[in-house]
Amino acid sequence: MKERKFPVILFSLIFAFLIWASVNLGNQFTISIDVPVKIEHLRADQAIAIPLPKTVRCTVQGTGWQILNTIFSPSLRYIIDFKQLAKKDTLFTYKELNELANISSALHILETFPETVLVRLDNKMTKTVPILPVMNASFRDGFGLVGKVKTSPDSIILTGANSLLHNILYWETNNIMLNDINAPVKTNVMLAESLSFEIARSHSTVSVSFDVQPIAEKTIPDISVEIIQIPGNKKIVLIPPKISIIVRSGVNNIAPLSEKDFSAFIDYKSILLDTSGMISPNIIGPDDVKIVQLNPNKIQYVMRK
Template sequence: MAIIKLSATERRRVSVFFTCLLLAGSAWVLVTLSRTYNFKVRRVLTYNNTPQRRAFHSLQPDTVNVTVRGTGWQMLFSKMNAENLPVKIDLRTLDREDYVVLKAQIKDINKSHELQYEVIGFDPDTLYFDFSNRGVKRVPVRLMAAIKYQQQFAQSNHIIMRPAYVTITGPSNLIDHIPFWKTDSLKADDVGETINTRVNLEAVKEGNISIYPKSIQVIVPVNEFTEKTIEVPVKLINNPEYYNVKVFPLKVKVTFTTPLNNYTDIDAEYFEAQADLDLWKKHDYKMLPVKITKIPDFCKVVKIEPQYVDFIIKK
């Protein structure tokens, strides 16, 4: 294989050549990127000054092609930048018209200096809207929560939301199908005490719907749990023939977990234990399983002793 040997002078010349080539290429790139170009970007539209007396529904997607003027650098970074800065559109003219001409707002959009480059056009240039009756509806709030508790701690009472309802305003044909409104996710780990915080409501996705208020107070009662055991009488069900039935034992021991603040208050009256005689009549059971059919909120059965009861039927 032939090897080209260069003298020291020739190596210097080759080095100078490639250095000059690199500098020339860099200068060309800098000059090219410093020039002004027209290029298109995809932008989401957000609406200001929405009509208060007219409900509306956009007849086209809320993302449009925007023709802008900027440097080559801006064009390059517009392709690389993942942030999709919205363009704010004024809907004040919808009080008297059924459409909005975007071209008429270019001057105000450029004055706002919210975009990094000059807007020169939109595609589509005109937004059309469908109008319907504006309605008001009050719906319950649904809390979206992901809470992890410390060992032996848990939710000890019903969650309090203030307010528990929000008011939705918008086109009747849209809000009639909204049964509730979600919150943003409430996330918490290693919780060992009551949570008292404000949670934002889920953002409105349609520009013609509004909600009030935008956030609510959320109180999640949290307490330490412990075990307690009480005796509960066994109630016989499904005995329409009124057989004279005796069950043994008459009571079962129910072990359950309960919040510490309710420990002394909970007794047998808060529970109901049942044995179903249908299991004997229809399936020839020799012993009847015991089911707990009534239990206080936020208590959890750990075990029942015994789980089955004997019975004697006297006809």
């Protein structure tokens, strides 16, 4: 008997709810609706120069039925038709926003947020900028970064208004957080979001990679020091004529290094400006190797006529 009563009770509750909803939805309500902004007929050589809101929030008043019909309407949107704009800069006020809103005329729009929308147009351009990886990384004791952090692709193509792209010199990735690293890393990461959705990007993710090795030091002896830009009628004696250096890098990098991988030089102009009789040579070596010490740090020079 109880099993037969349950469907009857359920049907009664549903019927009662429908009656209640039908009666109450005829009453007046005030509600806020986010209306999406749609752009139409923007010329191919033009772009929006300042960010437009993605939505306009409208506070409307009407019956429950009218509000529901509006919310679920597939045509609910604010339409900005650039075919009808004669100027590069157009300011839509509260009254004009109401006219642009594709909202049932049975509803009364009480207010909009924002109250005004400025539309500014500019010439469209395309620009390629390098990608800058942003990373917070910590390495296991004895390990470290060897070489540079690389991204693939290493650049991004941006399309948008000339005034928006003019000052963009690079594009960052989202922050990469890595801890206790003791091996080479390769990971995919999202690019930082644009502050303006009017800038189109060629891609939204990149691959970030870098080498990690145990860090070691090595002494490289007998590197000859050369004097550059010296006139043919001048002669300078260096004491000593050779130096040694201590370099630091990954073990795989420094193991094969010899004096042939480095060059040491002193510019003759630096000697002319020097008054101490001692000068430090410049050292050039592989990019991913750090020079931590010169021995000796300064070389004595003697000018002969």
